[in-house]
Amino acid sequence: MRKILSLFLLCIIPLFFSGCWDNIEIDERAFITGMGFDKYEEKEKKGEEEKETQVSNLKRYILTVTYPNVAMIAQKAEGDPSYIYSTVCASPSDGKQQINLRNNKNFYLNHSKVAIIGAELARDEKMMREILDVIQRSIYINRKIHIFITPQKAQEILTMDTGKNMDMGLFLEELIEKEITSPRRPETSFDAIITNLRESNASMFPRIAKGEKEVTTGGAAVLKGYKLVGWLDPIETRDVNILKGRGKIADYTIKIDKLYIVVEQMNLRSKMKAYEGEDKRINIDFEVEAEGILLQHYYGVPGEPFDSSYIEKINKVTEKQLTNEFLQVVEKIQKQYKTDIFKVGEYLRKFEPKTWEKVKNNWDEIYPETKVNIDVKMHVRRVGIEG
Amino acid sequence: MNRNNDRITSDQLFSVLVTLIIGIGILSLPRNLADKAGPDSLIVMVAGAIVFGVIALIILKLITKFPNKTIIEIGSSITSKPIGTIIGFIYLFYLVVLIILEIRAFGEISKNFLLLATPIEVIMITFLLASVYTVRSGIETIARMSVLILPLSIIPAIFTMFFVMGELDPSYFLPFFHTPPLKLIKAIPEVAFSFLGFEFILFLGFFVKDFDKIKRVSMWSLGTVSVIYFITVFITIARFGIAETKSLIWPVVTLFKTVEIPGTIFENVEVVIMSIWLLSIFMTVVITHFGAVFLLSRLLKSREHNYLALPIIPVVYLISLIPENVAQVYDFLGLFSNFFGSISAVIIPSFLLAISYFKRKSKHGRGKNA
Numbered sequence: 001m002r003k004i005l006s007l008f009l010l011c012i013i014p015l016f017f018s019g020c021w022d023n024i025e026i027d028e029r030a031f032i033t034g035m036g037f038d039k040y041e042e043k044e045k046k047g048e049e050e051k052e053t054q055v056s057n058l059k060r061y062i063l064t065v066t067y068p069n070v071a072m073i074a075q076k077a078e079g080d081p082s083y084i085y086s087t088v089c090a091s092p093s094d095g096k097q098q099i100n101l102r103n104n105k106n107f108y109l110n111h112s113k114v115a116i117i118g119a120e121l122a123r124d125e126k127m128m129r130e131i132l133d134v135i136q137r138s139i140y141i142n143r144k145i146h147i148f149i150t151p152q153k154a155q156e157i158l159t160m161d162t163g164k165n166m167d168m169g170l171f172l173e174e175l176i177e178k179e180i181t182s183p184r185r186p187e188t189s190f191d192a193i194i195t196n197l198r199e200s201n202a203s204m205f206p207r208i209a210k211g212e213k214e215v216t217t218g219g220a221a222v223l224k225g226y227k228l229v230g231w232l233d234p235i236e237t238r239d240v241n242i243l244k245g246r247g248k249i250a251d252y253t254i255k256i257d258k259l260y261i262v263v264e265q266m267n268l269r270s271k272m273k274a275y276e277g278e279d280k281r282i283n284i285d286f287e288v289e290a291e292g293i294l295l296q297h298y299y300g301v302p303g304e305p306f307d308s309s310y311i312e313k314i315n316k317v318t319e320k321q322l323t324n325e326f327l328q329v330v331e332k333i334q335k336q337y338k339t340d341i342f343k344v345g346e347y348l349r350k351f352e353p354k355t356w357e358k359v360k361n362n363w364d365e366i367y368p369e370t371k372v373n374i375d376v377k378m379h380v381r382r383v384g385i386e387g
Numbered sequence: 388m389n390r391n392n393d394r395i396t397s398d399q400l401f402s403v404l405v406t407l408i409i410g411i412g413i414l415s416l417p418r419n420l421a422d423k424a425g426p427d428s429l430i431v432m433v434a435g436a437i438v439f440g441v442i443a444l445i446i447l448k449l450i451t452k453f454p455n456k457t458i459i460e461i462g463s464s465i466t467s468k469p470i471g472t473i474i475g476f477i478y479l480f481y482l483v484v485l486i487i488l489e490i491r492a493f494g495e496i497s498k499n500f501l502l503l504a505t506p507i508e509v510i511m512i513t514f515l516l517a518s519v520y521t522v523r524s525g526i527e528t529i530a531r532m533s534v535l536i537l538p539l540s541i542i543p544a545i546f547t548m549f550f551v552m553g554e555l556d557p558s559y560f561l562p563f564f565h566t567p568p569l570k571l572i573k574a575i576p577e578v579a580f581s582f583l584g585f586e587f588i589l590f591l592g593f594f595v596k597d598f599d600k601i602k603r604v605s606m607w608s609l610g611t612v613s614v615i616y617f618i619t620v621f622i623t624i625a626r627f628g629i630a631e632t633k634s635l636i637w638p639v640v641t642l643f644k645t646v647e648i649p650g651t652i653f654e655n656v657e658v659v660i661m662s663i664w665l666l667s668i669f670m671t672v673v674i675t676h677f678g679a680v681f682l683l684s685r686l687l688k689s690r691e692h693n694y695l696a697l698p699i700i701p702v703v704y705l706i707s708l709i710p711e712n713v714a715q716v717y718d719f720l721g722l723f724s725n726f727f728g729s730i731s732a733v734i735i736p737s738f739l740l741a742i743s744y745f746k747r748k749s750k751h752g753r754g755k756n757a
Contacts, residue, residue: 111655142655143644194631195627195628198628198630198634199628199629349562350426350559351558351561
């Protein structure tokens with residue numbers, strides 16, 4: 001009896017050592033780093049009526065994915081730095097199925113770094129919401145994924161050569177996560193963007209564009225209610241970031257006495273306040289304060305920058321110029337795009353609940369009519385080593 | 388069977404209670420709170436903990452009156468034997484259904500996040516078999532295991548949450564007290580029910596060696612759980628905001644998903660955290676399972692309980708597969724814990740306590756008259 005039992009156990013035990021059921025060896029995975037979503041537009045209208053039963057051949061998206069040549073990174077093989085697949089599909093998961101038919105490696109999204117959305121798609125609210133849901137709902141895609149909108153096609157960006165013998169997804173990840181960041185770009189993580197979109201119905205997506213040879217990130221796409229409504233260039237994005245308190249360092253070129261000088265701003269602090277004014281209008285106050293260094297002046301005028309009253313003058317001029325610039329940007333966002341990027345509604349809801357009760361039902365109409373006051377305080381502290 | 392003496396110390400009881408109460412409920416607690424109470428979630432959280440503290444005091448009052456007795460005997464001696472048996476059956480039913488719902492919710496969560504290609508049946512069966520093995524070994528083993536598991540599972544998880552500290556925005560809890568008070572009161576049960584499991588002390592008290600300490604220890608464990616819940620709710624809502632927390636099914640798991648430990652060695656930390664979190668869920672199931680088996684053996688007047696551990700598994704397994712989808716599981720869970728939770732944790736204990744007071748008074752009265 002004992003013998004039979006031990007034999008039986010011997011037969012059973014190997015079953016428990018067989019490992020995971022869903023085990024896929026690491027070298028058989030395609031670690032997708034970048035995903036691109038574009039709207040598919042038929043180049044030529046065939047003049048036929050739309051067939052409703054064409055489900056099997058529904059063409060809505062262009063999905064592009066890229067994954068690095070891992071063997072090359074390990075310096076064990078040569079060849080292209082990355083593999084790129086692109087397909088016309090009905091949905092991203094349909095695209096995944098199609099790519100699975102073509103690729104010898106297993107599609108694996110857990111380590112994806114960037115997602116790029118084409119502007120055409122972002123202008124289509126329905127499709128944009130589909131893509132956001134794909135990313136949000138997925139258990140594979142990390143919520144920290146960097147997300148971009150491009151005025152061109154995402155496919156074009158992902159198929160570009162980085163010039164560094166590198167995969168585009170990894171290249172962009174490095175570009176974003178390097179130590180010296182730029183305030184000329186809004187937050188890139190999906191997590192932050194989607195939270196803003198939910199709380200304030202408005203958000204900035206970082207913009208990515210194809211240059212002649214290089215890819216460039218900078219500027220922002222402005223979204224209102226899951227729909228692309230306009231763009232901000234890198235400088236405007238910097239101003240918005242400063243007003244939102246996110247930009248900590250900037251260097252403004254200031255025109256003073258027909259000279260262009262550069263004043264670096266450090267320890268930028270910004271505080272927003274919104275309240276109901278005496279005339280029943282909503283006021284939005286921005287208070288920006290910065291310390292600074294004179295980075296560039298004019299060679300051969302000794303003594304001038306090393307003069308307290310001159311520095312005071314620089315402060316005054318900088319304050320005026322910055323205030324004007326900020327006002328312009330805020331006006332563009334507020335009047336032209338009518339988008340509550342500064343989360344004024346959220347501010348009122350949190351800190352002025354009584355006012356919010358009054359305005360929340362028609363906030364969309366009230367917001368563009370609000371009064372904006374900007375107050376900039378600049379303190380140049382140091383002037384470098386040239387007196 | 389003399390493998391152990393089937394007695395636990397009050398220190399062990401602490402770990403048992405904490406690992407028992409913290410289970411699957413906490414993973415969706417911030418969503419329920421954000422949904423019902425909005426920015427006032429933390430206030431409701433505190434109020435709910437206090438409300439449950441009062442309930443806990445009622446339960447403790449009852450069992451300290453009858454040291455080292457189970458709810459069946461307490462029920463019998465206060466009312467009558469048949470009623471005691473009925474009470475026993477109510478608790479048995481409650482515990483079995485709890486295992487069923489817990490095991491299913493556990494299966495759904497682990498299939499969703501960890502074992503994507505493994506059939507949910509396999510996940511649940513292996514889990515249940517492991518539970519059978521533990522339950523057969525008796526309460527002492529379970530208690531020792533919970534002492535081991537408590538620091539292993541819950542502390543790393545709470546510790547990991549602190550890595551998102553830099554991204555928190557506490558202003559999501561503003562404005563203060565702007566939700567209608569009635570709505571807040573309605574949200575309190577949501578918190579109180581996430582402390583369910585505590586009422587198991589009605590029969591766990593039976594095993595406690597140093598019974599005089601039971602009151603202090605169980606209040607301490609309640610306090611610990613409240614603090615853990617509070618931290619979790621605070622961090623989750625401050626991280627995601629009200630609107631986003633509302634929309635996530637398991638916001639706490641998503642929170643782990645967004646954790647970035649400095650240095651790129653660790654990515655997707657949630658897999659590690661979820662794996663150890665499962666230990667805590669496992670303890671919840673094991674203790675519930677043990678409770679059901681123990682009550683059953685008492686009702687059958689059997690001296691041993693361990694042979695009953697396996698037979699209830701097929702029932703649990705088959706019923707747990709009835710809910711069609713994950714939404715239905717949570718509907719049942721909500722409905723069940725609201726209804727039976729309040730019966731077993733609030734109504735029966737306070738009813739018994741009231742009767743016992745009444746009885747003693749009338750006895751006193753009679754004594755004086757005589």
